[in-house]
Each structure stands twice: as C-alpha cells, then as structure tokens.
Amino acid sequence: MEYYILSIRSSIDVYWLNMPHALKKKIHLALESNDLGAVVSQTKENRKVLSLLVRMAYDKDTLVGWRAIKAIGLAAEELVKTDYEFLRETVRRLLWSLTDESGGIGWAAPEILGEIVSADPERFSDIIPLIAGVYDVEEKVFRPGILYALGKIAEIRPDLVMPFKDLIRRALSEGEPLSRVFAFDLLKTLKNRLGKGDLDDLKKIIQNLQSDHSEAWVYKNDCFVSIEVGEYAHTFIS
Secondary structure, three states, X not given: OXXXXXXXXXXXXXXXXXXXXXXXXXXXXXXXXXXXXXXXHHHHHOOHHHHHHHHHOOOOOOXXXXXXXXXXXXXXXXXXXXXXXXXXXXXXXXXXXXXXXXXXOOOOXXXXXXXXXXXXXXXXXXXXXXXXXXXXXXXXXXXXXHHHHHHHHHHHOHHHHHHHOHHHHHHHHHOOHHHHHHHHHHHHHHHHHOOHHHHHHHHHHHHHXXXXXXXXXXXXXXXXXXXXXXXXXXXXXX
C-alpha cells in the first residue's frame, strides 16, 4: 500500500515534550470531566493542543483516551473551516505513524483519522482509500480502528465508504471480537445500500456468529460496555 507523503515524520512526541505542563494538566482535567467543549476551545486557540490530544488518545483502554479521540473529531469540525491545511498535515503524520518507517506505532491513528475525515469527507475523500488499505498491513491491531473509522465516515457519506464494503465480510469472517463489533456497526450504516447478493452472503456469516460468545469492550455513550458477538449477531437476524 502507498502512504500519503511518507517523507514527513511525526512530531507528536516532540510537541508532547515541549508542551507546558499547565496546559497538559488543563486538557487532561477537561477530558476527565468530559468537558469536550472546553477542549475544543483550547484547540482553536492553540493548534498544538491537537497534537497533545493525539498523544493522549494512544491509551484507548481509558475514558480519557477515548474522550481525546472524540474531542479531536469535534475540533476537526471547527478547524476544517479555518485550518484545513493544518488538518491535512495532521492526517499525513497519522498515516506516517502507521508505517514501519515512522519508528513508532500510531495505536489510535485509524480512529483519529476517522474522526478527522468525517468532519468533511468530501475534502478528505483521497484519504479514505488509504485508511481502508491499512486493513491489509501486517499489524492486525489496527483493524478494529479501521472499521471504526469507516463507520464514522459512513455516517456522513456512506457512498464514499461503499467501495470498501468487502471489509465487513472479511472482518466478520476472520476478525477478532472488537473488529466484528465495529463491522456490525458499519453494516448497520451501509445495509440499505447493499445489494441482495451481498446481504445474503453476510446473513450466512452472521447466522454462524450467533454462537460466538466472545466479548469486546466498546466505548459507547461515554462509557465502556461489554458486547457479546453472538448477541450482537442475533440483532441482525431477528
């Protein structure tokens, strides 16, 4: 897969080290209290806060980490109107962080890319194939985030995600629990656009998944919930 401008190295960690401690604490406290509005305001005043949020989003096992991801999406909705090129630069860094050449791993990069691109899918339409293409890289750890990202974008522009509908089947067939949950969410969004043949094939896979008792912890409605794959599958059959 080709990545977008690989010559640009990520400077997220540099921003993190140079960020004033008081600002880090302020943003962290706002995320702890789920005051995403305050975080967005800070990001509009100081664009480096976005890099701070990316760094905080690495820890996806915490509420603060997921709130950082959501705050990036909200901030992107504002910045895309006034600082589009800055967001493009952020996207380039995130894509770079997913490569071996970056020297690091962008653990939350797919989810963040989904949040940013969904702020204006038309202007970021060239990024959507790059996100989907990451599904085939060796690091399978990115796959749930890719499906989450496509799901976010599909909520705004399902037509731009339809070319990658086969990832739903692949994730349901071969994915781990979290990938399957996000694949179901993506299916829910695209279901009315899928043809009968696609739906019939997916129905067979979903029927087999009703006996899958594996669970995934998913961030929904500002909390983590445990979702059993089989129970989720049953809602699509009934």
